[in-house]
Amino acid sequence: MKAEIICIGDELxxxxxxxxxxxxxxxxxxxxxxxxxxxxxxxxxxxxxxxxLTNAMQRSSLVIIxxxxxxxxxxxxxxxxxxxxxxxxVSDAATLARIEAFFASRNLPMLDMNRQxxxxxxxxVVLHNLKxxxxxxxxxxxxxxVVALPGVPYEMKWLIEQELLPRLKLRNTGQHIVSRTYxxxxxxxxxxxxxxxxxxxxxxxxxxxxxxxxxxxxxKLRLTATGADATRLNDLLxxxxxxxxxxxxxxxxxxxxxxxxxxxxxxxxxxxxxLGVAExxxxxxxxxxxxxxxxxxxxxxxxxxxxNKEMKINILGVPEALASHDIxxxxxxxxxxxxxxxxxxxxxxxxxxxxxxxxPDPAYPGIAAGHVAMAIAAxxxxxxxxxxxxxxxxxxxxxxCNTLLFQLRREILARTTV
Amino acid sequence: MKAEIICIGDELxxxxxxxxxxxxxxxxxxxxxxxxxxxxxxxxxxxxxxxxLTNAMQRSSLVIIxxxxxxxxxxxxxxxxxxxxxxxxVSDAATLARIEAFFASRNLPMLDMNRQxxxxxxxxVVLHNLKxxxxxxxxxxxxxxVVALPGVPYEMKWLIEQELLPRLKLRNTGQHIVSRTYxxxxxxxxxxxxxxxxxxxxxxxxxxxxxxxxxxxxxKLRLTATGADATRLNDLLxxxxxxxxxxxxxxxxxxxxxxxxxxxxxxxxxxxxxLGVAExxxxxxxxxxxxxxxxxxxxxxxxxxxxNKEMKINILGVPEALASHDIxxxxxxxxxxxxxxxxxxxxxxxxxxxxxxxxPDPAYPGIAAGHVAMAIAAxxxxxxxxxxxxxxxxxxxxxxCNTLLFQLRREILARTTV
Numbered sequence: 001m002k003a004e005i006i007c008i009g010d011e012l013x014x015x016x017x018x019x020x021x022x023x024x025x026x027x028x029x030x031x032x033x034x035x036x037x038x039x040x041x042x043x044x045x046x047x048x049x050x051x052x053l054t055n056a057m058q059r060s061s062l063v064i065i066x067x068x069x070x071x072x073x074x075x076x077x078x079x080x081x082x083x084x085x086x087x088x089x090v091s092d093a094a095t096l097a098r099i100e101a102f103f104a105s106r107n108l109p110m111l112d113m114n115r116q117x118x119x120x121x122x123x124x125v126v127l128h129n130l131k132x133x134x135x136x137x138x139x140x141x142x143x144x145x146v147v148a149l150p151g152v153p154y155e156m157k158w159l160i161e162q163e164l165l166p167r168l169k170l171r172n173t174g175q176h177i178v179s180r181t182y183x184x185x186x187x188x189x190x191x192x193x194x195x196x197x198x199x200x201x202x203x204x205x206x207x208x209x210x211x212x213x214x215x216x217x218x219x220k221l222r223l224t225a226t227g228a229d230a231t232r233l234n235d236l237l238x239x240x241x242x243x244x245x246x247x248x249x250x251x252x253x254x255x256x257x258x259x260x261x262x263x264x265x266x267x268x269x270x271x272x273x274x275l276g277v278a279e280x281x282x283x284x285x286x287x288x289x290x291x292x293x294x295x296x297x298x299x300x301x302x303x304x305x306x307x308n309k310e311m312k313i314n315i316l317g318v319p320e321a322l323a324s325h326d327i328x329x330x331x332x333x334x335x336x337x338x339x340x341x342x343x344x345x346x347x348x349x350x351x352x353x354x355x356x357x358x359x360p361d362p363a364y365p366g367i368a369a370g371h372v373a374m375a376i377a378a379x380x381x382x383x384x385x386x387x388x389x390x391x392x393x394x395x396x397x398x399x400x401c402n403t404l405l406f407q408l409r410r411e412i413l414a415r416t417t418v
Numbered sequence: 419m420k421a422e423i424i425c426i427g428d429e430l431x432x433x434x435x436x437x438x439x440x441x442x443x444x445x446x447x448x449x450x451x452x453x454x455x456x457x458x459x460x461x462x463x464x465x466x467x468x469x470x471l472t473n474a475m476q477r478s479s480l481v482i483i484x485x486x487x488x489x490x491x492x493x494x495x496x497x498x499x500x501x502x503x504x505x506x507x508v509s510d511a512a513t514l515a516r517i518e519a520f521f522a523s524r525n526l527p528m529l530d531m532n533r534q535x536x537x538x539x540x541x542x543v544v545l546h547n548l549k550x551x552x553x554x555x556x557x558x559x560x561x562x563x564v565v566a567l568p569g570v571p572y573e574m575k576w577l578i579e580q581e582l583l584p585r586l587k588l589r590n591t592g593q594h595i596v597s598r599t600y601x602x603x604x605x606x607x608x609x610x611x612x613x614x615x616x617x618x619x620x621x622x623x624x625x626x627x628x629x630x631x632x633x634x635x636x637x638k639l640r641l642t643a644t645g646a647d648a649t650r651l652n653d654l655l656x657x658x659x660x661x662x663x664x665x666x667x668x669x670x671x672x673x674x675x676x677x678x679x680x681x682x683x684x685x686x687x688x689x690x691x692x693l694g695v696a697e698x699x700x701x702x703x704x705x706x707x708x709x710x711x712x713x714x715x716x717x718x719x720x721x722x723x724x725x726n727k728e729m730k731i732n733i734l735g736v737p738e739a740l741a742s743h744d745i746x747x748x749x750x751x752x753x754x755x756x757x758x759x760x761x762x763x764x765x766x767x768x769x770x771x772x773x774x775x776x777x778p779d780p781a782y783p784g785i786a787a788g789h790v791a792m793a794i795a796a797x798x799x800x801x802x803x804x805x806x807x808x809x810x811x812x813x814x815x816x817x818x819c820n821t822l823l824f825q826l827r828r829e830i831l832a833r834t835t836v
Contacts, residue, residue: 011631013454015445016599016640018438022459027433036431038466039459041440044629048456072611072630073618111612152632154813181434193490194529200491211462212490213429214570222434277723283709284702287723291701294776294811302729305695305705307720311762315722315733344729358712393712395572 001172002060003034006052008067008077009151012041021066021156028160032168033176034062044068046080053084057144062168067151069134071113078121078137081148085139087121092135095120099133127163131155136163145171178233179224182244183258184251185406189219196247203240217399253409260405261293267412268299276344277303278316278336281354281372285401301344306336316340328354328364330373330384337377349377352404357393372400376408383411419590420478421452424470426485426495427569430459439484439574446578450586451594452480462486464498471502475562480586485569487552489531496539496555499566503557505539510553513538517551545581549573554581596651597642600662601672603824607637614665621658635817671827678823679711685830686717694762695721696734696754699772699790703819719762724754734758746772746785748802751793759795767795770822775811790818794826801829
């Protein structure tokens, strides 16, 4: 089954908004057995919309459109689709009642343009949006389904899960696409490709495909199988997993939607460990990353962002000589890790200090931007190292955070799997 | 001048990677006077690539392609383009030397597939990639420029800035697209549309266009002018700005690429203020947001992420009765704000406590997920409030962070602009 995504909005073309809707929809459609042929972003213009829709309907049996359903004048999708499908716009009583209730509950005045949100084409199935004022619409022509959804991500997601997927499941049987992704960190894609070359020959002979998806410091490996029998495909993937992990298991920190934060949470809670975090140059990024996973409070005690020397000394107990002269050293990172471990009473403490950039710290001009020292403190052992992560501030923070958390996982595993 | 973007990679279609490259390229092309007609994501397949390229070259004078230039077997772009443009692949001595030096400097073994990265089509201008091993390529046919770039974002960005833009500037004169974006928070798009309705009539009569770009709690307003005379367009935008700000200036926190964190930094440093941050449910997000802006250390002293009761009491000095019984109250948020203000010696402290969700805190089942209390403490005044931000963890954290920082800006401005 072939599908396409059309996202409408000038903001996508001028780079003001990153098209995360296309990624979400692509993921959901793939999971449900669709081959997504393309994802297209176009302008809020009637001829661009009808042109893209005409082409897509020739190739695919499902076309998902997002955006341009709002109440303001730049929103043209509903009118354009009504013209395309020869619809009359009629007021939908349930929608009007919902919009009125929404405005009443917030004590907001209701405007004429809000009332117009209740107009729907008379020849579509209305997908009622209980999270906002713009409904979704399901049209069908010559076996092709065209679904229009609002562009606001959480309304779009809600409509897909509550209204679209149940309808698609009723229609479909057939082809399956199953894939698994292995998340690696620490070595480059050509190194991995060389190491798994024979395995890669073998899986390709078995009709599987492999993609390398590099990002700074990390490579994802996506293994995909396509066919009619989902159980057989899953068995095939199972069978190929072990020999892959025998080759590169040491650099794999998770699978599919796992995150490094999530895999740490699993590890910490399984072993009854707890953590305190002392950050300087990463400015809260590590804590933010760890707490994004629900349940972080099961092992994370908290942390301190010591963004100046005084906080390092007064809160974390870093010796003054160290904080004054070697503030970006591994010793200072270790003192921070020990300090936060003591303050929080956690089993493990991590500390990180360095120069996020883009320029050097004026007080320490000899240390280049991107220099970062990291440490882990525990009962009876510690780890500390320094690295250079370039000059781009966000990238330095990201690489430093990933490196320290990956090492934390590695150190714990090394000490318990012997 | 018309342009299109083609991003190659199955990871974009199955939703594994969000297409941030298209956003970056769209922004740069728009700034340089191109009208971006569409941004297309397609599969790593030769026929998909040649099909998309053929269509794009009929509509546009510039086509930017990203992705599929890596060393592994799923990377087909270079071979496909060489076939499309009738090229021979030849080894490029400078590239080979660069790749060899790269591997030598990292003490890594060099593989045959790395050596193949030095092969380039003989009829393109090679855009030498000094940040990685995959070069960019500039082809021309019948007045249409086709540029292929690697998909790794920071390599792609570097090549655009260093190699592509200087070449495009040499070619182009003519049409300009100028836009300004006003960043608002706190009210919905239909409310804004109603408030600025007469102004919107006026700007449309003057040939300008306006787009509403909503996201949770925020609306961006993008005002765009198109024409041959860039100075005239900028004057026109200048002229329309003041009447807009007279209508909605109280909800505008910045323009274009401003961020709330950046505008706070400007405000704090201009007034010689400093800040300490005490977070609970937002888990470091506020500190992370503030420190992403370079120069945050000019006003931000640091903060504490008190992810459990003990840290609230022991580090922030929240009274035990409050931390035990009213841990999610405005009083507790205020005690945290006062605590961090005292610890850091900052002029202002902010505190935030609540239930990020998705479920309630088992210890306080009566308080729903999404309940957040926020406070600001200063010398002689304070502010505190509670709100409900729904049940989706990330969204609760994002809304809480944005709300508190927006209020912080508002309170400071209210106290100094009277």
